[in-house]
Amino acid sequence: MIDTLFATLVSGLVLGSLYALMASGLSVVWTTLGVFNFAHGALMMIGAFFAWTLVEPVGLPLPVGILCGALGAAAIGIVIERLLVRPYYGNRNMLLITVMTTLAAMIILEKSAQMIWGARLKQLPRLIDGEISIASATISAHEAVMIVLAPLVLAAIWAFTVRTNIGRSLRAVGQNQDSAALIGINVPFAFALAFGISAALAGLTGALLGSIRFITPAMGADPLTKAMIVVIFGGLGSLGATAGAAYLIGMIEAILVLWLGLYWTPFVLFLIMIVVLVFRPNGIFGGNQ
């Protein structure tokens, strides 16, 4: 019993790390620009394909591939901001228009990936081979790396937005664009930076996930949906609440899989979400909207 629980806890941590990396990227863009980026899952997929291309056909070392996957996704994220989001700043319907333009961006990225890389399943090698046993639970060493890496990345992002002036400028722009401009913050740069960081997080997640799941053009859809559930739970307002909700959802999902099996888990997860929303329309930890 204790053994099973422990194994569930560990698999919940793996899921939680994945969701935390994805959802925190959504949160960064939301808090800075008030845009919900539907292309976030596609950016994750692009990161995985970039990393795969550099590691498999080109033959670069895996860590370099993962880094370039994150950077490549960041570059595309910045292009999306420039072409599909920036024209609508100040538009009172910006939220809805950008939902639609980023949805279109997602289609373009997914279908392009399908045309470039084909439908054949691909996979990256693992950062570290082998398995790690913690007490009674066994996970792959690669998943263990993810568990360790995710909080470090999140802490780095948090420190960046709290300790450095460039990072603080993202928060300032999200709270008051005019006042931010009046103390010398370059607002369009901050927007592009937020998109870049968010996309880099997505690309990193994709490149890491590409070692334990198959890389396909549609691989981003499921993590995006889960990240949505996370932000619905946690609200989009703050990084901390989003990360907390991500681990919570990861745990709940792992427990549900143990208890009900894989089939009913997504359904029950959504039911829980409905119940939460009926009582807390801004999420469990959410206050901001």
Add this chain to the structure above:
Amino acid sequence: MTPMIRNVVLPLAALIALALTPIFVIDSYTRHLFIIAFIYAIIASNWNLSLGQCGVFNFGHLTFFGVGVYTTAILAKTVGLNPLLAIAAAGVTAPIVAFLMAAPVARLKGIYVVLVTFAFSQLVMQLVLSQSQITGGAEGMVRIPYLKIGDYSFIRDYKLGYYYLCLGLLVVSTIFLILIARSPFGKSLKAVRDAEDYAVSRGISVSRQRVLALALSAIFTGVAGGFYAIYLRVASPEVFGFGTLTLALSMLLIGGVGTTYGPIVAALAISFATESLAGIRGFEEARYIVIAVAMILVLRLAPEGILGLFRRLTG
């Protein structure tokens, strides 16, 4: 153009033209394009009821279509129900699912409505994928019973039966939508959209309206899904995917939301464009890129029409 011409003469002329089309179009591929276009027209014009007229940022409309597809597929193939009855049943299950989705959505605002409706459609897809012993999972269901009355199969005479059945569905759905728009309920939708505070102060319940609008918009969308399953004889989880969603959304955007007919006209035009592109080698995937780019361009270059829509949406 007088309202009389716009609202009565033109639609009737279009209907007569479509009714006479099979006389001139006798190859089954072109008729297939028309049938697919009619299906999308039903989807887009009913979506207009929730997204356009009621102002619910519903991004889960295709869920209703998918529920229709699987309801009919399961009832007709697994249960062995008469395909026509199975199609009709889709008009019951889809609104029930809409009702389930509407319960939390009715109280939410802004981006959370988008997220919940969207996540809902994704999760229904997950459910379909996971229950493979019933739904066929990722493979979907094939060889669903086809439609025949007596000995006459609807596929015969170059799909003549399917053509008229689908056109009939489109006509009934359109009349249904017009009746809703003219009913006290439709007028109250307009009141809330244009002056929410005033409408609320006059005792209109916005939550109740949203639930009703979502459920009503699901009826014919579900029926269209049921017809789709019987017509193509397959049910695949792709109907929940982003591709179908973007296609239907682009019809709604490009067609505009002012009239009931806008999305229908756009649906016919875009269905033909994409289905023709699908016939070109190498464009099976690229057609979705074309549609996505077209959507972006419309949002960017034709802001008057689109913004008009949003102005009404956000009141």
Add this chain to the structure above:
Amino acid sequence: MERLLEVSDLSAGYGAVTVLRGIDIHLDAGESIGLFGPNGHGKTTLLKTISGLIRPTAGAIRFSGDDITAARPPDIVNAGLIHSPQGNTLFGDMQVHETLELASIAKRAKGDSRKNLKSVFDLFPRLEERRTQKAKTLSGGERQMLSIGCALMCVPKLLMLDEPTLGLSPRLKKELAAAVGDIAKSGVPLVVVEQDVEFLMALTDRLYMIEHGEVVREIDKANAPDHEEVMKLYFGEVSH
């Protein structure tokens, strides 16, 4: 004499609504000016247009000899033309010291950030007491201090203050007026928007009265109005 700021024939507004109609004001080196007039007649819009938040539809703005009419806000800040907006408009979820440190993000201010922070805390000791408090938990007067403090962190060559004492209690108003006086004495030229003409007269060299988006009167020491005349300016001659 060199002109630090020269606004000529400036028109601007929000969308289809024109707020400023051909404004001409200037500020010579070594002087401070005040802007007054009824609310909603374009004073704040004028400051926003000078600082680049609003694109003018006509006219020109020159600062320190350079044309800044089409310049973007961060470049204008970096040139040393700083606009301190009304105090309730800061970053609510950011702490006082974070906000002030962030305000030295411009190139011109980066180097002396620590020294400037100390002098802001010297000027407004209350801000130092509240340094880890979030801006939204501050009182109106403290927010005003924070807003002015941010502007000072940018090392202004010219400081534009938008109603620094708006809505404050008489005691706080006095405190802030004294602080603004200290800033002026330290040699920073000011453009001050205020309702209180006597306060402006004491602080600045010349006054512009702005009404319906136009300069309707210029006042200097030579033609300074007395109290009664000031009241008349607001309530008598003003035609609506």
